[in-house]
Structure formats: C-alpha cells, structure tokens
Amino acid sequence: MHDTAEIGRRVGVGSVMISNGYIQEKPLRQLCQHLTGVKIDFKSFSEDFYRDWCAGELKPVLHTLEVLRDIGIWFEMVDLIVPTLNDSPQEIEAMSKWIVKNLGPDVPLHFTRFHPTYRVTNLPRTPIKTVERCRDIALDAGIHYVYAGNVAMHPGENTYCHGCGKELIRRTGFRVSKNRIKDGKCPDCGVAIPGIWSQEQALSFKPKA
Numbered sequence: 747m748h749d750t751a752e753i754g755r756r757v758g759v760g761s762v763m764i765s766n767g768y769i770q771e772k773p774l775r776q777l778c779q780h781l782t783g784v785k786i787d788f789k790s791f792s793e794d795f796y797r798d799w800c801a802g803e804l805k806p807v808l809h810t811l812e813v814l815r816d817i818g819i820w821f822e823m824v825d826l827i828v829p830t831l832n833d834s835p836q837e838i839e840a841m842s843k844w845i846v847k848n849l850g851p852d853v854p855l856h857f858t859r860f861h862p863t864y865r866v867t868n869l870p871r872t873p874i875k876t877v878e879r880c881r882d883i884a885l886d887a888g889i890h891y892v893y894a895g896n897v898a899m900h901p902g903e904n905t906y907c908h909g910c911g912k913e914l915i916r917r918t919g920f921r922v923s924k925n926r927i928k929d930g931k932c933p934d935c936g937v938a939i940p941g942i943w944s945q946e947q948a949l950s951f952k953p954k955a
Contacts, residue, residue: 748773751780760948766800767807774813775955782948784814784821790832791841799831808844815849817953820942822854824895827872827880829860838880842887851890851908852940857881858895878902891940909937 751761760782767786769777778784788807789800796804814821823845827833845853857880859872877894881902884892894902898919905915912934916924926933930943942948 748777748780751777755780755949758945758949760945765810767810768802769810771809771813774810775817775953778814778817778819778953779955781819781953782951783942784819786811786814786821786823788823788825790825791837791844792832795832808848811849815853819951819953822856824856824858825880826858826860827877828866829869829872829876831869833872833876833880835879835883838883839887842884842889845884846888851888853889854891854893855884855889856893856895857884859897861896874900905939907932907935907937907939910935914939 762783764785793804796802861871881892890908894900903917
C-alpha cells in the first residue's frame with residue numbers, strides 16, 4: 747500500500763486507505779505521507795464488542811483516530827449498526843461525544859445498516875428507524891456531518907451545510923446527482939465546508955510527519 751500510494755502520488759493519482767484502524771503509529775504516519783484520505787471502519791464504542799466479536803481491543807483504534815487527527819489527513823468513520831450488539835442509544839451518545847471532544851465536529855460519521863450474512867445470520871437487518879435514531883443522537887452531540895448508509899434514497903445520504911442547513915450534495919447510493927459546493931464553501935451562507943473538493947487540493951496535502 748505504501749509503495750503504490752507513493753508511486754500514484756508522483757503521477758497525480760491519489761489513494762485512500764480503508765482500514766479497521768489496527769495499525770501502529772509509526773507505519774501509519776509513514777503511510778499517510780502518500781495518502782489522500784482514510785476511511786476507518788469503526789466496529790463499536792465498546793471493549794466487550796471488540797473482544798467478543800473482533801478478537802481485538804477498542805483502545806488501539808481510538809489511538810489511530812487521534813493520530814489521524816494529529817497528522818491532519820482527511821478521514822471519515824463508518825459504524826455498522828448491528829441490532830442488539832452495538833445499537834444502544836447510550837453507546838452511540840458516548841461515542842459521539844468522544845468524537846467531538848477528541849477528533850472535532852467535522853469528522854464525517856456514517857451509520858450503516860446491517861444485513862445478516864456470512865457468520866452472523868441469526869440477527870435481523872437493522873431497522874431504518876435505528877439508523878435514523880443513531881444519526882439524530884450524533885447530530886445532537888455536535889457532529890456536523892452524519893450520514894445514513896445502506897438505506898436507499900434516504901435524505902441522510904446527502905450533505906447539508908452545518909451553517910445554514912441547506913442541502914449541498916445529493917446522493918443516490920454511490921452516485922452524486924447534485925453538488926452545489928463552490929470553492930469549498932456553501933453558496934448560500936458562505937461557510938467553509940470541510941473536505942477534499944479537488945484533485946489539486948488532494949495532491950497538495952502536506953501531512954504532519
């Protein structure tokens with residue numbers, strides 16, 4: 747990943763890492779020198795969940811998120827909501843408050859809908875109302891950009907200005923049907939919208955070592 751990202755950047759091609767966040771700090775910092783962005787598949791804000799379902803620990807993943815924040819690279823979080831396992835309002839609220847305090851309000855957070863498959867087929871698919879509740883809790887906690895995933899045609903797929911609330915980007919699944927952002931700002935109120943909005947911006951990023 748390091749070598750291909752380095753070569754790609756030299757020829758004008760950005761790279762995004764999709765990770766579960768289990769990586770030590772030194773190689774993470776080295777790798778981020780060549781990346782455009784990072785997506786962390788966050789499992790749960792619970793040590794029990796990481797131990798019982800991932801054979802891992804929560805603390806190293808939280809540290810990875812803090813390192814990404816320190817580096818200054820663009821990153822986003824995706825949390826798959828699994829019924830009865832990581833969907834309690836208390837857990838979602840605690841996670842959201844931790845994000846605001848330690849990562850800032852502008853880190854996008856995606857709550858995605860679980861569908862039973864592979865090794866977990868005994869649980870139902872996540873109710874849409876549960877995804878909506880998680881999104882509402884995170885927004886109320888102060889996170890500016892919270893999304894509903896795996897829910898087709900849901901308004902929570904779209905991006906709204908955190909200043910005036912107007913719709914900026916409309917999505918249908920993986921397709922962008924409208925993007926009103928101009929020069930990285932909301933065209934209605936002028937507030938800066940955090941994100942990577944051009945190839946030039948992506949490739950000119952100078953991460954903190």
